[in-house]
Amino acid sequence: MLPYWLDLMGTGVGAIGGALAAGRRSLDLVGVIIIAMIASVGGGTVRDLLLDRNPVYWMRSSDYMLVILICSLSTVLYLRYRPMPKYVLEIADAIALAIYAILGARIAESFGNTPVIMTVIGVITGIFGGMIRDVLVNEVPFILNQDFYASAAILGIVAYWGTKQLGLHAEYAAYIGVITIITLRLAAMYFKWQVPVLHIKH
């Protein structure tokens, strides 16, 4: 689907994001690691359960859990001595979203799903870890009112699928999808793109 190191990289970056979110709430060390773990593997776990893919991916090898442990502990240690500039997290977050969304879409596709379902599964893989993380620290998931987050994932999956339909090798199309999502997220942050907010009449 995607190279194993890219998968592990998404895992590590997701764990760092989880540790940072947990840090904002003054949780204890074990709490931080649990949040980092859920943030990192949450989306892929829901994907595997939905597709009945056994065993759930992070149970196939202890690598995932070890990467999460190392990344979340390193984040905690780093933060004890100096603050993390916010844009580092945002770039890392964009990378994790891109890897997870395209990987999720490709796995759903390999199970014979339609493009619509493939896109839904890709988005779920990309965003559910962060959603559960935010719910656990008692916040409205930021992806729900974040400028252009799930939208970037959808467009990246469309880019993957479109270029593949046009005859591009699936492997290259996947990289195009990943790069599309990262580029859109960074552009959205830089230019402050917003999806219109729904203001309802009461």
Add this chain to the structure above:
Amino acid sequence: MLPYWLDLMGTGVGAIGGALAAGRRSLDLVGVIIIAMIASVGGGTVRDLLLDRNPVYWMRSSDYMLVILICSLSTVLYLRYRPMPKYVLEIADAIALAIYAILGARIAESFGNTPVIMTVIGVITGIFGGMIRDVLVNEVPFILNQDFYASAAILGIVAYWGTKQLGLHAEYAAYIGVITIITLRLAAMYFKWQVPVLHIKH
């Protein structure tokens, strides 16, 4: 189990309820659609995972996702121009609860479960979508302190099961269950029935 159009109707009505709940929190358009999707398919997804029913129902056809997209976008558009009277939502909510609870109970029954488990699965199917929706927008799920919501689902499932035990054709018993739940919910709203609240001693 239940006619396909009734299933899709539950899906659409659930999506409208989700969009309205999301609207109260000023989420962006994509956030609204994601909440609507989770509210609509959440309960049935948990049911299918618990029963190991593969694939999860909304992955069998793109119809479900398209219905959700159309219903949530229509709701957003409608709300831009005029408010939705609250009773419309409550009636829609009662219909969705009724369809989901009876459908869930029948599916659990068809997997050979006992009446107790069948009832639990029916209630889960009926209420979990709304519960997850409320948790995501950072509220205590309304079904947990709502007058007579889960109770109506339980009584409707009992009505379905009872009339079937008495020899009624399962199809008709299902309609009786659906009508029982809708009637109980509307009566509960009209007469303001309350389940006693637990006030503990501290």
Add this chain to the structure above:
Amino acid sequence: MLPYWLDLMGTGVGAIGGALAAGRRSLDLVGVIIIAMIASVGGGTVRDLLLDRNPVYWMRSSDYMLVILICSLSTVLYLRYRPMPKYVLEIADAIALAIYAILGARIAESFGNTPVIMTVIGVITGIFGGMIRDVLVNEVPFILNQDFYASAAILGIVAYWGTKQLGLHAEYAAYIGVITIITLRLAAMYFKWQVPVLHIKH
């Protein structure tokens, strides 16, 4: 794995904890039972879904649901007349954590998982019910900033696994694991042990 009565005891104690948590929020009677149910079977349900263990354990017999019903109703009745001293809950909570964590670890082990994954599944089984319970009543899960909760589960699983590696019969090693967790939890409460809290630089 563990005797059936111990399993049911964990179920009942988990339900009592759920009913007490729900009581703090003035939910209605049905809401309390739903929270008690989720608190009690939540962790084991996630475990069974992750391991693709079918059917989910509480669907194999109506016993679990009946135990939950009796325990949560008894708790509600009791609390109508007199308060529950807090340490009763904390002791009960320690017992449920111990039973669930060791049972979860043993089940994961029997599916051929590595010690790392076995530990993760054991901790999930022990803590997820309480986490979902707290999220539903709109609180940051207490296990995330509780002194020494998940840590006690991890150490108990290590004790189980270690003594088994040293040649002890698995059955006895399981009891050692359960007793380790209960002892650690009670000691942590008595001596107010704390895992260091992460204070990040902003």
